Every structure is written in structure tokens, then in C-alpha cells.
Amino acid sequence: MNILEMASQTAQITLPERYSTMSREEMEARVREIKERFGDQLFIPGHHYQKDEVVIFSDATGDSLQLAQVAAQNTKAKYIVFCGVHFMAETADILTTDEQVVVLPDMRAGCSMADMADIEQTERAWPKLHELFGDTILPLTYVNSTAAIKAFCGRNGGATVTSSNAKAMVAWAFTQKERIFFLPDQHLGRNTAYDLGVPLEHMAVWDPQTDTLEYEGNIEDIKVILWKGHCSVHQNFTVKNIENVRKNHPDMKIIVHPECCREVVAASDDAGSTKYIIEAIENAPAGSKWAIGTEMNLVKRIIDQHPDKHIVSLNPYMCPCLTMNRIDLPHLLWALESLENGEEVNVIQVNQKIAEEALLALDRMLALA
């Protein structure tokens, strides 16, 4: 679902007034009590980019891959209240049973990157790419995409990837076909293919606004076709930020998420998924110095958890992912109280045909993960 579709739904799904006047203590106490009453009938996954005020109530925290795995494994909980963004809740709905209900506490928690690829654009691109390359292309989509895009990949022999397993999935894709079509994050696609040895000159960019392939060179050389999408959070880390850190803290190590652009990843000391970044800092010696290039809620939490290390955000003016931040304590409480009162609000239910095809793509990933 894109932002406009979500906005059209917000009239029925806005937070009732009473939650804006409740104290934080009262809201926390109520969430605790409801969790206790539901017991294992309720499961709350929380992405690492979520605010602390909801992460403290998460039954599992993780990156996109870990949360997809825990959702797939949980067959007990009737209600899955997903603290993350829309595509993650869709994935949870696809991976759980028909009896389980997935709720996203605030429907406005979308992902600007996922919105950069819609299925109509993708269906337009596919025959054009076939005209150019014949049947030599396998589609892969970052999980940060709509269920419809995952379904497109599923029915065309492709798979989903996360930033934790992108390398393994791209390597697998090349065992299936000569070329890959990587949606919707050009940066994750480019960084991953580059790490696997594909030269930048062998990568082209598909522009879904103009339906054209951006490439200079011999078309036969193209191995990777990158969808022209990006993360509006991670694009805010720049080479200038890196130069500033190198100048002011020459002994600081720089680690970034692969949603950052190629130039930033290349100029950093290390790059990896949120899980990779968390583990790198955990395993680093006391006294070590780090500049981290990823979402700010996570960077703040890492800073709090490691007082023995000197950690800063690579971009000092960085802010959290605004759509992740839509999920807050009032929305979580509202979702839970509604479930207790027998009214299911903000239920995420993927169309059955789309879910079946998307599951093919997700299962191909989970089998290799």
C-alpha cells in the first residue's frame, strides 16, 4: 500500500483523543496488564528502529530477517501486534496462519523506499527488460517492498532478500539466471553485487518514472538492473560526513548500513545490516570509537547500551525514520485495548492470491537464510 492509499484510510483509523491525555505511566501500566492477560495469545515483534517506548514491550526485537523468521515460527499467538512498518506487517501476515491476526498500531507507518516501486510500474518494466535481454533475468526484491512486488518476484522464479542475507541471495540468483533485476533499493543492490565482484560498469539503473534503462556501454555486459529507489533515511549519510569524522576523529571506525550509497559504503571501514552493526559494536573492545551510519533510534540505543565505547552518529544532524516513529506508546496501547474489547483495528490482511505468490519468494529466501 502506498502513502496515498494509507492516507485515504486514516479517517477511520486515527488514534482516539483519550490516548493523547493519558500519562505515560498509565499507558505503560495498561500495556503491561494487557500483555499479562493475553499471555502467549499475543506476540509483539519490534524492529530495531522502533522507539524505546515500544521496544520495551517487544517480545522479540530484530532486523527484518529475524522478525520474518520469528513471525514464521510463531503458530501460537492469535494476535501479532507488529511494531515496525507496513511491509513488515504484511510479511508477518503472509508467513502466519489464516487464524492469526496481524495488527499495525498505526497505518501511517509506511516505508518511503517500499513506496518507490509499485506493481504497475514493475509490470511495465518487465516486458521491456525482456525485449532487451530475453529470458535471462531473475527478479529479487528487498523485503522493504509491497506484498504485490514480492508476489511478482514469486511468480517469476525470484525471491526476497534482506540486508542480512543479500549477498547469499544475490549469489543464489546468479546460479538461476545470467542477470538480476533488483528492487526497490538501488544502493543495497549495487553494494551487494559489487561485494560479489560485479563491476559497477556492469550495472544499469531502471528509472520507473520514465520507463528507461540508464546505462552507458555495451548492453550485453549488463549483469544487474537496479530499480531507481532508495531509503530517504540512509541517503542522508554523505562522503562529507565521512571526511569530517576522519578529520576530527582519525582513530574512529566508521560502520554503515548498505542502504547508504556506494560512495559512502566505499569510504567507510565496514558495512552491514542492522544486526551486523549491533554485533560489531558488541564485539568491539572497550574504549573503541565508532561513527555509525544508520537509523537514529537504533544508534541512540547502541550508544546507551555501550557507555564504555565512544559512539556517535556519522551524521550529527540525523533524525529517526519518521514512519517507524509513527508507532508509539499511545498507538500500541490503542491497538491492544481494541483487541481486548473485541474490535480489531488496523488489521493487515494481504489479498490471498498475492499472499500465495509472495510466499513463494519469501520461502525461497527463508530456505537459504
Ligand code: 13P
Ligand atoms: P534491516 O532490518 O534488514 O537491516 O533493514 C533496515 C531497514 O531499513 C528496515 O526498514
Ligand code: SF4
Ligand atoms: Fe523504509 Fe528507510 Fe525507514 Fe527502513 S529506514 S523503514 S527503508 S524509510
